[in-house]
Amino acid sequence: MIVIGGGPVGENAAARTAAGGLRTALVEFERVGGECSYWACMPSKALLRPGHALAAARRLPGVPVGDRLDAAAVLARRNGFTSDWDDAGQVEWAEGAGLTVLRGRGRLVGERRVDVGGRVLTAARAVVVCTGSVPRVPPLPGLSDVPHWGSREATSAQEVPTSLVVLGGGVVGVEMAQAWARLGSRVTLVASGERPLPKFEDFAGDLVADGLREDGVRVLTGVRATGVSTADAGISLALSDGSSVEGAHLLVATGRQPATFDLGVEEFGFGAGDPLPVDDTGRVSGVDWLYAAGDVTGRALLTHQGKYQARAVGTAIVTGAVDPEPWTAPVSTADHTAVPQVVFTDPEVASVGRTAAQAREAGLDVRVVDVDIAVAGSSLHADGYRGKARMVVDERTRTLVGVTFAGPDVAEMIHAATVAVVGEVTVDRLWHAVPAYPTISEVWLRLLESYGL
Template sequence: MSDFDVIVIGGGPVGENAAARTAAGGLRTALVEAERVGGECSYWACMPSKALLRPGHALAAARRVPGVPVGDRLDAAAVLRRRNDFTSDWDDSGQVDWAVGAGLEVVRGRGRLAGERQVEVDGRVLTASRAVVVCTGSVPRIPGLPGLADVPYWTSREATSAQEVPSSLVVLGGGVVGVEMAQAWARLGSAVTLVVSGARPLPRMEDFAGDLVLDGLREDGVTARTGVKATGASTVDGGIELALSDGTSVTGAHLLVATGRQPATADLGVEQFGFGAGDALPVDDTGRVEGLDWLYAAGDVTGRALLTHQGKYAARAVGTAIVTGATDPEPWTAPVATADHTAVPQVVFTDPEVASVGRTGREAREAGLDVRVVDLDIAVAGSSLHADGYRGKARMVVDERRRTLVGVTFVGPDTAELLHAATIAIVGEVTVDRLWHAVPAYPTISEVWLRLLESYGL
């Protein structure tokens, strides 16, 4: 039996943040990790995927500015080596050193809830006097597609860690993982086919975002099959074949299944507390799990906002709540994760980039808000200098009753850096009348803010 004040199950960035907070607050904290400290984001998601994408973006950006000498193609071997550097060649010793330096006790093994305030790790039982925090993240959601179980396929892990460029790749799914990996591997030389069941990818975002990303993928040579569903999978000639709902099929050397993710609560012992294996753990804004005063959760496992930065934000709230004993704090003050409801920022790192925060126009109307939507092409001095033929769009969703922004979406090359200004405006509930006095610098792409407000009528 080993005693701690706090036990955190899951050593990814969310678990690291929660554990660091409680340790800094003077609580003896164990960080339990079954694979690599640093988690999915460091080794198979955020970092390696963006390392694969960035070289292609840089090459494309250089080509859009006359006079910049560029080559015909990427050096795939150099790109993969740089990607490997960002994952430390999948060695987590540096992250373990950080954890120890932060005052954490790293416990290797798969953690499972063994009872109230108890966690079993490969036969060893740990007890927590204060709290247990579940930060196990999410796992790929695999569809029940006939034949898929008999076909070798990639998930996001294989797609971000492959050591050779596949000669051809079929991507099933038009979400963030699907479009990012389709573009990354296409720009590295793979013949990529993207299968999307809807009319466009990125169905949860504004329609124009999916349309512009689809245009960008096609310009990079991706064959996009939209409006069709996969009906079966099989092997053929050393590769894979997907049968489609329109009676046709697509083939490739590899298949990437990118059909979403689900909370990693299977084999975690949550059933003994009334929760379903594979289901999200319901939490309040302090991260406390519904009905239990000692169990907390943060990140993807809660199903609230499946994004690393939001998980880290929620983890900081959890850690602070545990240290301070907070149970019912006022909104918009620490330690609460209220931004998970209406102010979640997200970037899709394709070319063009999609940067969004808050509600889409559709979501705002469904929430019963009286909204006005302002759409605008990003055509300002800053964008024209940034790239010849710059193509981009912006949308501002305004709550007319309060005259505040509730949603903003930018699509275009390098729009991600515009996002935090929109996030601050939404979180701070800044009125459009006040925003008029936030003067954008000339000549930058941020001039689009002025044009949006002018189009609104100011």
């Protein structure tokens, strides 16, 4: 077995096949642990959490709090979560799991053949591509001539920028705008849509926009960037309404694309930068020995979903090595229609499954139930708690096909909704899943009552 890409997805696929008795090589050209460990999930949440804790304390009378965060301490703690960008611990884990770690960029050069820095390896069983994704750079005039941040620079900066312009209202944009604003930067967020987070329910983006404004972020919506240039302050971003914004740094957060560049996929009929099409076992279309998992498939660009896919891939390969009968992932819907996601802003957004619009587009007979999160648990949690919940029900089966929560600290509520969606639990049965009192989860009762149960 050869796994190209040593991030969490590659680690899971490789560990699965090694545990199944296959000699497995893990190929990584940067750091074992990948984007999530050093530039995405872990450092970004380490930057966000102290600000959330301070805001939560301010919402409760009688809790002594300071006026601001200790930025140096926050950055130092962030550095600790990345092990100061040293992957020695991750390599030690991989080798302890029985993997052979190979440093270098892996490139497909033939059937089951991978070139790693001039050394060509041949896999007896299969090759798995887990190379993740990279930032999508927009064709913005002047951008190539202006120093700017991508997500990596935004999560690894060692000093708080005096001012920051964030281009893009997606997850990376809103999270980094709030993190740096709470650390003392003067932040402007530019989003081309009516609100941030356009892929979520509308109320989620509205609540997050309000939260950003309360933190001093200037939120500009419905405008596009038309060009960028250097300025006395650092950069100047021209906008479609004729105005411009300036800042010391520019963060370009306009999405990501599969990292299939310089991988040799063209030899097998796939385009560089395009996702690798896979079935539910992770097998790449038309290539019986090639598998892929994670962002590189374009299915669900989330670490937890990639790790789920990797486990399915690893099991499929091990099972196939022992038993030639086809193997299918037990819950193929898990990375299609039951994907959980959290936006770690304040307020948080936690969702799973389809939005109301997506459910209708899929032809479902949909009923949408909206309630404010206003229960004893939320009142105790914070003075002035503001939040909303939505339940999307397929009336034909009376099961949930989508749930969204938006409000402070709702992230831990989403797994219950995920179980309900994946398990196709009916609303009638959910009535007997009694939430503990007094918790924010009591909002489930309000949802079911509003539905009519």
